[in-house]
Amino acid sequence: MTGQQLKNSILQMAVQGKLVPQDPNDEPASVLLERIRAEKEQLIKEGKIKKEKNPSVIFRGADNLPYEKVGKNEPVCIADEVPFDIPESWEWVRLEAICTKLVDGDHNPPKGCSYETAYVMVSSTNINDDCIVELEKVRYLEKNIFDKENERTNAATGDIFFTSVGSLGRSCVYEGGLNICFQRSVSVIHTLIFNYYLKYCLDSAYIQQKIVREATGTAQKGFYLNQLALLLIPIPPIKEQHRIVSKYLETVQMQKEYYKTNETLDVLNSRFPATLKNQFSNMLFKENLFPKTLPMSLPPFCWSVFAQKKNSLSKRAKSNVTSMNRSFSDGIILIMRRLMELNVASMMSCHLRFPIRGNGQPLAQLA
Numbered sequence: 001m002t003g004q005q006l007k008n009s010i011l012q013m014a015v016q017g018k019l020v021p022q023d024p025n026d027e028p029a030s031v032l033l034e035r036i037r038a039e040k041e042q043l044i045k046e047g048k049i050k051k052e053k054n055p056s057v058i059f060r061g062a063d064n065l066p067y068e069k070v071g072k073n074e075p076v077c078i079a080d081e082v083p084f085d086i087p088e089s090w091e092w093v094r095l096e097a098i099c100t101k102l103v104d105g106d107h108n109p110p111k112g113c114s115y116e117t118a119y120v121m122v123s124s125t126n127i128n129d130d131c132i133v134e135l136e137k138v139r140y141l142e143k144n145i146f147d148k149e150n151e152r153t154n155a156a157t158g159d160i161f162f163t164s165v166g167s168l169g170r171s172c173v174y175e176g177g178l179n180i181c182f183q184r185s186v187s188v189i190h191t192l193i194f195n196y197y198l199k200y201c202l203d204s205a206y207i208q209q210k211i212v213r214e215a216t217g218t219a220q221k222g223f224y225l226n227q228l229a230l231l232l233i234p235i236p237p238i239k240e241q242h243r244i245v246s247k248y249l250e251t252v253q254m255q256k257e258y259y260k261t262n263e264t265l266d267v268l269n270s271r272f273p274a275t276l277k278n279q280f281s282n283m284l285f286k287e288n289l290f291p292k293t294l295p296m297s298l299p300p301f302c303w304s305v306f307a308q309k310k311n312s313l314s315k316r317a318k319s320n321v322t323s324m325n326r327s328f329s330d331g332i333i334l335i336m337r338r339l340m341e342l343n344v345a346s347m348m349s350c351h352l353r354f355p356i357r358g359n360g361q362p363l364a365q366l367a
């Protein structure tokens with residue numbers, strides 16, 4: 001298992017409700033979603049957000065299967081679209097239903113200044129390792145141009161930045177401190193659930209694989225706003241969202257140590273001298289590894305078995321083809337097998353009560 005596979009496994013457990021136990025005293029996610037819908041209705045009335053054209057509501061039917069009602073349409077069963085089962089206290093929801101902001105950056109960004117300013121425009125290359133990176137490689141803007149660009153995304157502390165073009169699927173939670181706007185390759189998400197839970201959900205193998213599978217484009221692949229809005233997100237109770245994130249963060253140091261160890265092993269394996277590998281392999285097939293004489297107490301069939309083995313390996317040593325292609329790990333395995341053979345021969349020479357013949361039956365029964 002690689003370091004990335006370890007991370008994927010932990011995050012997948014998280015979004016399936018298997019990382020922390022469920023607490024029956026938690027307010028169920030269905031109540032949380034009702035509260036979010038009411039909050040969004042209020043923001044629409046106040047003119048702070050736009051009304052969704054066809055809002056989605058997902059619920060469990062009498063048959064315990066998931067159904068979705070979109071706008072004024074009749075509910076439709078979406079069991080085939082749901083990727084895995086979730087706990088009873090959880091709910092499925094479209095991403096847009098739990099967000100008050102889901103926008104991307106400028107599709108035709110300005111050229112920027114040839115000198116540094118306090119206003120920056122970033123792209124997907126600046127989102128990596130759960131944070132904003134390489135600020136020396138950003139596009140600097142004059143204040144008036146920045147103000148115009150900022151009307152589109154209006155990044156605020158707690159927003160999630162998500163790379164949706166080029167380098168797909170990377171994300172971070174914005175901690176503030178910058179006058180920042182974006183090119184099209186970055187989407188900005190403001191959610192009404194726990195933002196770090198949503199961020200790690202977007203990092204999960206379930207979402208990442210879907211993005212890779214459904215991204216479109218030729219020169220640069222993209223996973224665009226309409227696709228992002230329709231992502232199915234598994235929603236736990238709000239208290240469980242916090243427990244999941246806390247438990248995941250406890251594993252981060254372990255993941256780093258695992259990454260480091262795995263990388264060290266890869267380096268050692270790549271640098272292991274090929275000549276030493278060959279020495280191990282060649283040694284295995286040299287004739288002098290076999291005893292010149294076998295114990296006289298061995299049953300007659302053992303003489304023929306060891307003679308055949310000896311002749312076979314001697315021929316392979318002369319050809320030197322197989323030995324040159326064996327890896328170091330194969331050599332170790334063969335050494336262990338050889339030691340086991342010698343141990344068997346030693347045990348037979350000590351007159352085992354029931355020595356085993358090649359077909360697996362006790363010699364005493366075959367006599």
